[in-house]
Amino acid sequence: MPREPTLGDLSRNASVISADSEPEAEGLAPPPRRIRTFSGPRSPPRSAASIAARPHPAHLSRELGYEEPAPSTSLLNGKRSSTPSGKPSLRDFQFGKTLGEGAYSTVKLATSRADGKQYAVKIMFKVHLDRARKLKTVSTEHKALQRLNGHPGIVALYHAFQDEFSFYLVIELAAKGEMQSVISRLGSLSTRCTQYYAAQIVDALEYMHSKDVIHRDLKPENLLLDDAFRIKIADFGTGKVLENGDQRATTFVGTAQYQAPELLELNETTKSSDYWAFGCIVYQMISGRFAFNSLSDYLTWQKIKKVEYEFPNGFDEQAKDLVQNLLVHDAPKRLGAGPPGTPNDPNALKSHAFFTPIVWTSLWTDPAPPLEAGLVKKEHSDSEKVWDDIGAAWDELVGSDDDSDGIEWAADAKDPLRPNRNSDIGPRDGPSSSSPRVEHAEDALQHSMERLDIRSSR
Numbered sequence: 001m002p003r004e005p006t007l008g009d010l011s012r013n014a015s016v017i018s019a020d021s022e023p024e025a026e027g028l029a030p031p032p033r034r035i036r037t038f039s040g041p042r043s044p045p046r047s048a049a050s051i052a053a054r055p056h057p058a059h060l061s062r063e064l065g066y067e068e069p070a071p072s073t074s075l076l077n078g079k080r081s082s083t084p085s086g087k088p089s090l091r092d093f094q095f096g097k098t099l100g101e102g103a104y105s106t107v108k109l110a111t112s113r114a115d116g117k118q119y120a121v122k123i124m125f126k127v128h129l130d131r132a133r134k135l136k137t138v139s140t141e142h143k144a145l146q147r148l149n150g151h152p153g154i155v156a157l158y159h160a161f162q163d164e165f166s167f168y169l170v171i172e173l174a175a176k177g178e179m180q181s182v183i184s185r186l187g188s189l190s191t192r193c194t195q196y197y198a199a200q201i202v203d204a205l206e207y208m209h210s211k212d213v214i215h216r217d218l219k220p221e222n223l224l225l226d227d228a229f230r231i232k233i234a235d236f237g238t239g240k241v242l243e244n245g246d247q248r249a250t251t252f253v254g255t256a257q258y259q260a261p262e263l264l265e266l267n268e269t270t271k272s273s274d275y276w277a278f279g280c281i282v283y284q285m286i287s288g289r290f291a292f293n294s295l296s297d298y299l300t301w302q303k304i305k306k307v308e309y310e311f312p313n314g315f316d317e318q319a320k321d322l323v324q325n326l327l328v329h330d331a332p333k334r335l336g337a338g339p340p341g342t343p344n345d346p347n348a349l350k351s352h353a354f355f356t357p358i359v360w361t362s363l364w365t366d367p368a369p370p371l372e373a374g375l376v377k378k379e380h381s382d383s384e385k386v387w388d389d390i391g392a393a394w395d396e397l398v399g400s401d402d403d404s405d406g407i408e409w410a411a412d413a414k415d416p417l418r419p420n421r422n423s424d425i426g427p428r429d430g431p432s433s434s435s436p437r438v439e440h441a442e443d444a445l446q447h448s449m450e451r452l453d454i455r456s457s458r
Helices: 007-014 048-053 058-063 126-132 136-148 179-186 191-210 261-266 271-287 297-305 317-326 346-350 390-398 441-457
Strands: 093-101 105-112 118-125 157-162 166-171 223-225 231-233
Touching: 093 118, 118 126, 126 166, 136 157, 136 166, 179 223, 179 271, 191 231, 191 271, 191 317, 191 346, 261 271, 261 297, 271 317
Parallel strands: none
Antiparallel strands: 093 105, 105 118, 118 166, 157 166, 223 231
16 A cells, blocks of 8 residues: 655655656656755866966967977077077076065066076966956066167066966066155155156156057056166056057056046046156155045045145245146146147156256266155165065064064965965975975965976986
8 A cells, every 4th residue: 555645755756846847757766855055056166277277368378479389599698598489487597585566466586597697577477367357467568568678767678488377577677676665765855866766757758658658557666776776667567558549548547646537537548647647756756745645545536636735835846836737637738748849748848947957868877866855854764774674673673582473363364365475486496306286376386396396307
């Protein structure tokens, strides 16, 4: 005698019924019940290796020379490189300290193993670029630096290559650091220093714009100083190479305090936007503070759109007139932004009274003036003192050798996908016997280095 179906049987049968299901054949047992959970199915986490293994846009590989089969002469030492494409690789450099970090990149000091020359290598991690959909910035920066090679006020590009984990740009080393660090250390710059560095920026901007390149993120952090304390404009990752007659870009980029009104109101930038940022830089050099700044980016933007700023007491009068002619709401009317032959073209900017002491023909060969404070002076204004280790300075001040702060940090407090500031990038001397599993960007780089070491030791 057939047994009565239980509530459990009815429930199992009901769980597999759908609007378009066929009646089950008599006598067949119901299919096993699918395990149900309260969360949707999750994709397995992607490793750096799996992301790197995916093909990247062909134009990146073509422009960075990753797929060129024919050997070529290396610019490092004038000899054939050991790589099939003639491009350098990680094994050609000994990497040192970190020079800077960005959202998607790290800049490392690198020494050529061939001739001992030092470079700055910008390492852009594919795993971060891919996740943020920023792969295009690699080709943009590479193209901009290629187009601008040769000007003394812009960092030179020597090589570009990639491996399965990262893109690498080998660029000129500016050993004296950022202009922002100088301003922060001194408090402000003297009028003579400001005239000299502002003139170099003007000359570099004129050349840059003549090559149809817009920087779009001009600020003291991107103004580097070489061994002779001359300006080197760097970081073209958010730049724009104008092509096919374009005169403007329509991407929202830049840093809040230096963004021009047309970007905020029309979502566009032009060559004139760089002159707005230049006006903000001149103001900051002399005053030691931002021209536009508030409690939030939004409030800062409101001041920019109203061109709402004021000069501190003692601000040089000629510099004040220069800034007022640069921080103009109407972009075409800014000094330096006009077409050749107009009252506000680049030559008119160079002829401004603020630049009277400048000899433009010898601007890049004349010695730089001594770095000295101007309107604002800080107590510790020794230009030769570099505050690299604030922690050590604090320990010396309070007389403590204990680095512990007594706080037990959670194991997951560190972002596993952010590159370690102290990570060793590049091949190390001596073979490694292990090959760790590749999961994150820094692991990927470490894995790449160890494989190179293993090959070189065979």
